[in-house]
Amino acid sequence: MSSSTERATDGHGRTTGSVLSGLAVAVGCVLFLGGFVWGALLYRPYTVPTDSMTPTIAAGARVLAEKVGGSEIRRGDVVVFKDDTWGDLPMVKRVVGIGGDKVACCTKQGLLTVNGTPVEEPYLQGHGPAAPVGFRATVPADQLFLLGDHRSASLDSRVHLTDGDHGSVPRSAVAARVDARAWPLGSLGMLQRPGSFAALPGGTSQPGPLRPLVLAVVAGAVLILGGAAYGPLARRKGRGRG
Known part of the structure; x- marks a missing residue:
């Protein structure tokens, strides 16, 4: 019996495998291209020129920031912002205070306080203290202390x-919120949201949709490659049977 009769076909003579492989490629293209387009609309890459965000983000690192x-x-x-008082280029810093907050440093343990509440900051270079020189500031309404x-x-x-x-910048100066490190490869990964501020009113923000976007792109690539590989593999298998 020939190999052509061993495989189920549709009304157009196509095998079930070829139909499924075509469907896989079509779905893969939707996921792959859709993920890229959606990501391009929501995210923008930035290069951090200095070591001011070390060890969270090294000097020269590329980050992906969600436009919010x-x-x-x-x-x-961690936000990307631009303020004329600070300079002409976009800068990357961490928000520690919002409008109405009283930010001060430091406690006897070297901690930052927000409205009198000590804040643990495990992301600091050398793990602290929160600042080499003490300071205090009241953040005006609709401003951010960075x-x-x-x-x-x-x-x-x-x-x-x-x-x-008092050292703060307007909320309107923010262009994006950093979600992940993209380069170098050794630092690749999502930026973790610190739990230190969760106990304060307003809590912390949730990560953007970058992770599902990446999963969609990877899944799309797998489906495209798998579907495209079916034809050559099926033909090779058919020749083997012959």
């Missing part, structure tokens, strides 16, 4: 404490 409005920003978020994770090297809100806004 300033109203969505919570304490603990610090780098490498407190001894970062030029942040502490440098601008004598400004009219």
Whole structure:
């Protein structure tokens, strides 16, 4: 009996396998291209030029940041922003205070306090203290108080404490929220949301849709490759039977 009669066919003479492989390629293209397009609409890559966010983000690292409005920003978020008082280029810092907060440093244990509540910051370079020199500030309404994770090297809100806004920047200055490190490969991964600020009113933000987007792209690539490989494999198997 020939191999053609051993395989089920549809009304057009196509085998079940070829139909399924075509469907797999079609679904894969939707997932692959859809994931890329959706990601391009929601995310933007940035390069961090300094070591002010070490060890969370090294100097020269590439990050992926979700384009969000300033109203969505919570304490603990790492944001990309631009403020004329700070310079002409986008900067990357961590939000430690929002409008109305009283931010101060340091406790006897070297911790930052927000509205009198000590905040553990495990992401700090050398794991603390929260700052080499003490400071305090009240954050104006609709403003954000920003610090780098490498407190001894970062030029942040502490440098601008004598400004009219007590070192803070408007929420409207925020362009995006960092979700992941994309380069170098050794640091590739999602940026963890710190639990240190969860006990404060407003809590912390949730990660963006980057993880499901990546899964969609990977699943799409697998389906495309698997579906495309079916034809050659089926023909090779058919020749083997012959």
